[in-house]
Amino acid sequence: MRLLPVLLLGLFFLSGANAGENSGLPPLPVSADNPQSAAKVALGRQLFNDQRFSGDGTISCASCHLPEKAFTDGLPVARGIDGQTGTRNAPTVVNAAFYTRLFLDGRAPSLEKQALGPFVNPIEHGLQDHQQIVDVVRRDAGYREQFHNVFGITAKQITIDHVVKAIASFERTLIAGDSPFDRYYFGRDRTALSDSAARGLRIFRRKGNCANCHEISWNNALFTDNQFYNIGVGFQRLQPVMDEFLQALRDGRDPRQFELSAWQRSELGRFNVTRVIADIGKFRTPTLRNIARTGPYMHDGSVETLEEVVEYYDQGGEKNRFLDAAIFPLHLTDQEKQDLVAFLQSLTSPQYQASEK
Numbered sequence: 001m002r003l004l005p006v007l008l009l010g011l012f013f014l015s016g017a018n019a020g021e022n023s024g025l026p027p028l029p030v031s032a033d034n035p036q037s038a039a040k041v042a043l044g045r046q047l048f049n050d051q052r053f054s055g056d057g058t059i060s061c062a063s064c065h066l067p068e069k070a071f072t073d074g075l076p077v078a079r080g081i082d083g084q085t086g087t088r089n090a091p092t093v094v095n096a097a098f099y100t101r102l103f104l105d106g107r108a109p110s111l112e113k114q115a116l117g118p119f120v121n122p123i124e125h126g127l128q129d130h131q132q133i134v135d136v137v138r139r140d141a142g143y144r145e146q147f148h149n150v151f152g153i154t155a156k157q158i159t160i161d162h163v164v165k166a167i168a169s170f171e172r173t174l175i176a177g178d179s180p181f182d183r184y185y186f187g188r189d190r191t192a193l194s195d196s197a198a199r200g201l202r203i204f205r206r207k208g209n210c211a212n213c214h215e216i217s218w219n220n221a222l223f224t225d226n227q228f229y230n231i232g233v234g235f236q237r238l239q240p241v242m243d244e245f246l247q248a249l250r251d252g253r254d255p256r257q258f259e260l261s262a263w264q265r266s267e268l269g270r271f272n273v274t275r276v277i278a279d280i281g282k283f284r285t286p287t288l289r290n291i292a293r294t295g296p297y298m299h300d301g302s303v304e305t306l307e308e309v310v311e312y313y314d315q316g317g318e319k320n321r322f323l324d325a326a327i328f329p330l331h332l333t334d335q336e337k338q339d340l341v342a343f344l345q346s347l348t349s350p351q352y353q354a355s356e357k
């Protein structure tokens with residue numbers, strides 16, 4: 001008796017996963033105080049592309065998140081105003097709506113809060129404060145009309161909160177599933193993957209241990225568990241100062257007072273947010289959807305190709321005292337490595353299939 005509803009529910013999920021551009025993805029999370037609307041999305045798209053919101057009038061969000069590169073920039077580390085570079089690789093915005101915490105160290109709790117960051121980051125948009133954006137928006141007749149239509153407010157009532165709500169709504173439309181993997185795994189189309197990619201899927205879930213963190217659920221796959229891990233990438237930058245740094249923490253010193261280069265500070269990862277020693281060098285598991293289009297890889301852009309990524313994991317990652325226990329030498333054969341790469345290449349959604357690279 002009790003089985004029927006369960007079965008029906010199962011059928012519902014399965015059919016939901018069968019076809020269409022969002023197949024393989026869970027329902028879109030939308031915050032209650034920022035419902036989606038077509039007009040808000042259109043406004044958000046315009047704001048995302050507006051270069052006036054930068055110190056030198058040359059940078060928009062789209063400068064580092066380019067549609068033709070699956071919303072990345074193809075560079076190891078991002079380049080902002082006056083050609084300045086940071087210490088982190090620009091991740092894709094596609095499917096970022098599914099992350100429970102934004103930024104590679106999870107320092108922003110929502111897309112809305114995330115969007116506040118780049119505008120006032122001195123090497124990204126390089127603005128003094130958010131008021132500069134509000135001023136541009138209030139002076140622009142087109143924006144005034146759109147903010148009125150979308151939020152029902154006058155020019156004087158426009159705040160940065162309205163701006164980031166519209167941007168977040170646009171970002172929630174950058175959703176992509178329906179890759180060959182989805183058609184094979186959820187749609188049960190056995191022709192969707194090559195034999196090599198299908199073998200790669202098995203390695204991904206078993207011998208490679210990849211799905212331990214890059215999760216595949218029974219009815220959807222985000223390829224992230226939204227958790228943070230130290231997989232060793234870039235840790236060599238911290239190694240020379242680690243003993244001294246840990247001693248300083250034990251002595252009760254404020255880690256912000258401890259002298260580190262910008263690169264070293266960046267390598268602390270999740271620790272910068274939580275101040276928990278066990279979080280040193282941890283980064284959030286990134287999605288692997290459209291991964292063939294979003295290189296170079298890792299938080300510091302230090303890994304150029306998917307072949308090198310697989311090689312990195314095969315070696316068991318870069319040793320350090322915080323390395324996660326799920327990272328260990330895999331002893332993959334050359335064929336298994338090729339299969340794993342073929343699988344990663346099967347995660348590209350149709351709308352990013354055609355883009356160059």
Ligand code: HEC
Binds near residue numbers: 060064
């Ligand atoms: C100068 C290049 C640059 C610009 C301009 C820029 N970003 Fe980013 N973006 C990055 C980098 C680098 C990161 C990763 C930073 C980190 O995690 O510390 C990032 C992270 C993000 C993330 C988080 C993704 C994730 O995986 O958690 C989102 C969403 C995002 N940016 C959206 C935007 C929006 C919206 C704008 C405009 C307001 C913008 N970006 C402007 C480079 C840029």
Ligand code: HEC
Binds near residue numbers: 213230297309313326
């Ligand atoms: C212990 C958890 C864990 C395991 C196991 C794991 N990963 Fe990762 N993966 C991560 C984290 C965390 C990152 C981000 C690290 C960084 O940016 O420095 C990452 C990054 C990546 C990236 C780069 C993504 C990007 O956008 O830059 C690829 C590709 C990748 N992993 C594939 C794999 C494959 C293939 C396996 C199995 C051989 C695997 N991962 C096993 C946690 C894991």
